[in-house]
Amino acid sequence: MDVLSGRATEATSDDAPQQVQVLLTTHSPQLAAGAALEAMTMVVEHRTFPLGKEHTRLDADDYDFLRRFLDATKANLFFARALIVVEGDGENLLLPAIAEKVGRPLRSHGVSIVNVGHRGLFRYSRILQRKDGDAIPIPVAPIPDRDIPPKEAKWLVGERKTEDELGASEIDKRIKTLRRDTGDPVEAFIAGNWTLEFDLALQPGLAADVHQAVQLAQTTSRNPVRLRKIGERAKKAYADWLEEGKTAVEIAALIYQPVFNKKASKAEVAEQLAAILRARSETPEVMRTLLPSYLVNAIDYVTGAYVPGAPEFATNGNDEPDEEETDTEEIPSSVATDPA
Template identity: 35%
Template sequence: MYLYNLKLWNFRKYGSNGDLDLDKPDLDICFNKGLNLVIGENDSGKTGIIDAIKIVLKTSSYDWIRIVDNDFYKSSDELRIELKFRGLSEEEAKNFVEFLSREEFSDEFEPILNVIYRVYKKDGKILPSDVRAGSDKIGKVLPAEAREFLKVTYLKPLRDVQSELIPKRNSRLSQIFQGHEAFKGVDEHLLLKIYESFNKSIRLYFEGKDNNGKTLIPDQNGKILKNNIDKTIKGFFNKDSESIIDTTKAEIKKILESLELSLNGINNPGLGSLNRLFMASELIHLNKQDWTGLRLGLIEEIEAHLHPQVQLKVIKNLIKQKNTQLILTSHSPNLASKVPLENQIICRNNFAYALSSKFTNLDKRNYVFLEKFLDVTKSNLLFAKGLILVEGWSEELIIPVIADKIGYNLVDNEVSIINVGNLGFSNYYKIFSRKDNRKMGIHISVITDCDMPAYQEDINNSKKVYTKINNDIYKLNCQEAVIQKQNNYEEPAKLFIAKEWTLEWCLMKSIVIGETFRRITKNVHNKSNWTDFENQLAEKLLKKSLKKSEIAFRLATAIEKNDISINLNQLESDDTMKHIVEAIIYASK
């Protein structure tokens, strides 16, 4: 069985004004059977999702969890949480027989467990509530015995893994081991005999004897210590009184509480190693045999204490887990770049959006493409408030410095600029395009060129020559290209297209940047003949020999160092550059 769906009403930031409408949950999110990576910026609601689950189901480590005032949305007096479970085997279903219903999935009916938790406030006090389950909207009280089969494994953010792994009363390690078949329900265990033998050795040491009852030579210090204690005891009690010094009584629970988990060959392991060790022990608990309940692990900030390469190693192994459902939260683009997009959920705009094919307008080819090309840098788009998608390095270098000079710093506005490398904008912006047409609250600017050459290459006497196309024909070609490209784009992307050939052609003709662009281009290609700059630039563009990235870097540096005076009013009136300004402003809204 696995958690298939979570619905929330008036819980934390997932709420709405007015009466609670059961047909319109404030959050409705579906989970995958295996790994689920919940990502998003700070305060986007990731922890709210985790907390809603564990408040209802409770944890196997018996964390103290209860509803408090801050769990209610604004001034609401009622909140509701619904959890739907599917994929129940016969052994699992028998734990909830009277609470099950049936629903149709892919033309087949299967048993479903719907768990309901409603909490009310009256006169400022939070009223006690029961966890209920059933097919109707109220359900029946779910008994404690059944709830035991729904407890989850939970790892806190910035967890104190060192404290969790050391020997102590009710240590997490002892709880995990007690639930394992190696110790569960065992009255006579080999460890009890070993422990009793050890205990006997302790008692004999303080009597000055070895395990065979012979005198310990030369160590009689234990006996001397016990004799000193006995002298005092005889004075406090009577002359026949004496002490017994041994360890605690041999009980499996106490033995397990005395155990410590560490790494062989590593002294004083750091927090990163201990975190991995702790997660490994929790996975043992989730994968225990002969368990007919839920196997769900909740891990907040999976990247805690782990450097990037270790993060990848951990997530690679978690993806391989079978028969175990994991819901992880993360801020890490590193992890987002490696977890398949189908397994990710974005929290933003007071909602959560699953990125599986059931919900996005990405097709199978898009998913294959993104799994290959969505690297760490491009994964920033999953966390950004705005996006600017560009075709190449030149735009990626120049646009951020222009944005800064006109008062729209991309970092301050949490806008990511993504260089798609001429590999198709739709592969990226369709991540945010939903089958239910729900807006994800992100502005996506796509900056591209019309790609209509202003010159053409001809052969004259076996020699290549470059001739300017009639200006009216060139303008008409550009206009037609703009219209055709605009027809290829859809929500949520907004296209900002240059009305000229390429970015470099626009820079050359810019009334603001043109002079500096021409000077830098001549310096980069200092062996070329620049008598006719336009013709020479066209030739290099057609030959694909223009050193675009180097020119763009030098131009960006010049802008950044104020070698060019740029302001918003100047660029807005610059016909060749205003599309870039409009794209920056739109993405920064």
Template identity: 45%
Template sequence: MHLKRIRASNFRAFGDGTVAPSLDWELAPGLNILVGENDSGKTSVIDAIRYVLWTTSYEFIRLFETDFHITGTTRARSLFIEATLVDLDPEQEASVLEWMTHEADGSHSLIVFLQARWVPPKANKRGRVEAITCSGPNGTGPEIGTAVRELIRATYLRPLRDAEAELRPGRQSRLSQILGAHKRIDGQEQNDFDLAAPATVPSNLVGLMAFAQHHLGEHQVIRDVQDDINDNYLNKFAFAGDALSSRIQIAPELGLQPILERFELALLPSSTIDPGERCIRGLGYNNALFMATELVLLRDGDELGLLLIEEPEAHLHPQLQERVQLLLERTSKAAEPDSRPVQIIMTTHSPSLAAGADIASLTLVNRARLFSLAHGKTKLLKSDYEFLRRFIDATKANLFFARGVAIVEGPAEALLLPALAAASGYSFNEYGISCVNVGGVGLYHYARILQPIDGSAIPIPVACITDRDIVPNEATYISPPKNNRKRFEKDYTPEEVEALVKTKVDRAQGGSTIVCVSNNWTLEFDLALHGCAQLMHDAIHLAKKADSRGERLTEEDEKKTLVDAGERWKELSNAGHSPVELASLIYQPLVEKEASKAITAQYAAHLISTGDYGKGDELFNKLPPYLQQALRHLTGRAKP
């Protein structure tokens, strides 16, 4: 049995589908990962499932006024949450037969429908929430009974959980519930202690407790203390003819549940400490222990194998996050023998976890709208999924949590573009934009991640920034290709240039994703051509000097090099070159490998931050048109 679909209307961030979107999410039977920025609706999805199914920890779940969706000052008066469970085995179906829904195609499902009404306060009366949970589509079936409720409870691990506290002994402790549900616990409630043969060690837990109870009670120290209390103090309180006496024992009753509630689970000390010593371990590994314990119960149980887990990365360092993610993925597929698959629904803010997951298991949540990235839901091809599984890393996975994404093809763009944006008043940091460097061959794989197959637009602007790679005729230091391939401007007709650009655009553009192709050749050349000539000249001059020394320049060396660059710039800019010739000469050292593009970008970013090369609108207007287009799209700022 697994959760196939969850719907909700007017619950928290989700509206009724008119002004604000409602919730309607189809889940995979294995691993489902909700990603997105804060306050996008991920926790509301988890809570919707908790409220309709309840949880195995028997926590008190109640709807409040604030659970009803609000727009402006108008709060909804009613809400519903509907969960559809499928693939019940014959025994499960038999136990909840009267609540089952029989579909037209002959299949069966268990639909659980929670409907609630908010009654506002009136004179001398407090506001209240009235709720009822029934079965069937839209709650048309009978009210949910105990048999159903015990079968469908989900296991929930809250965010920033106190794993140590959860595994401590106590009444109705989580560990006692897990132990009590384990398949090996059957029969342990039998008391097989034989008072006639007290030296015989029993096999069952209750028998062992009775054995310990008996022998501890017979211990001379315990008996002496007990007699001291009774004879010298307690009996002095008794009236004539009455007798007061007490008994020291481990537990007041010999039941299995009280015994299980006395157990605790804790990590052993590290290898340098004696295993018998008590030692406080870190929050991260205690969290891992808690998750492992819950997975044992989910693996072996007979009821709903559903784990809801918020932020499994809590307290875990990145490498441990990756190991936890792999374990959860394996558990969702029942990779171990004699185990059942566990359906897992988790939220995360961790790029490390998102990077390690199969993209097909991700669902992006944005402004209370859910966008599945599963196969058949996006424009990604099968080969794209395979490529991304191999090459996406934590840095690139930032795109799942950003408000805008700039996809670039090299380290120079990744270093230089954010600096240009910040100095121009389009700060990536302020707008929540992630700059993702995908290398020279990955752009089109990444570009389609946020493009739904149905043509709808995920409201996250994406700008793919790529080079036109047509060499200007003035770059005479470039050798003609030997195979008669087209390379220079003179080799193309205007129509062919337009077609080349269109091909690049059409390959990746769609939805909220645009492709910005350089207006001429490359990023560095176009910057030099369209208004940032001195900036690129000075940055390349610094990079040449640094490359010749094999190390970064000292502050003093930088000052001297910039003075020299200034003299050379005067000569170059006054030599009568056309703008294209000037840009070609500035760019030449990068083509001929006299300077590194990445180091040039580092120096250019540094020079931009000084403000000496322009800032705000002044700098923005110097940028090539394709970069202006990208920045406006990413930030949502219209052209003045």
């Protein structure tokens, strides 16, 4: 890509190679990651969509950011039929299993998961939004954490403000920030309470499984007997909490504690929980009632519920970058799900 780009650059001296025009078509995320975003054109349903600054809803600093961080694991967004954009490894590893359990496997619907490894989800989703409102018909579902701990987790978060300490106006401002860049074809599906893991632990039909996954994620042993004992202890602890009369939120905070304190990695918890969920025998209809609704809605959106329409572009009315969008620290991400 560097060689082709160099040949397409205007000659600066008489002895420089003659400038040529280069047209390259590809289905390769590796080649797409090496190309300048401004020079790219997507072809979707026999229509062309240039990705230059005059066409997309990307800001100038977004192009600089993406030039540094749009690698091959994220460039599959150019070749998918639909996209889910997530903050980290937990969602990246767990969502395919959840989609299978609700009868909407992502691979068979051509859905890619793009794990950006940080909070700037909309830096990627804005690539597919158009200034003229003529949307690229590829549904995009960013799934950001709500990041507001409940008051029952005050003992866990310390000085960090909990939901009861923030007030309605501050919470509303945060939610608007998380939704400020929605608009055809992008729809945000925000965690209902705190984070993905906490929200799953909050569901009565899943809490015991999440607790078991968190406990298993803290051991390096692969001894079947030891792993079975860990699972049995986790089930007993959950039963004891119920018998003690603890609320669902209190139990979720206890389950989430090792994840919050980084004693259990989110990636390992996701792997363990994915295996546990795949072993469950409930029908897709039943699983839908057990899971957080925002996850089910996000999966439905990218697997058939999206209807192109280009509604008015949503904004929070603040032209200044938000904290989530200015954090450019890149965290290594896992290989994203390949489109079918």
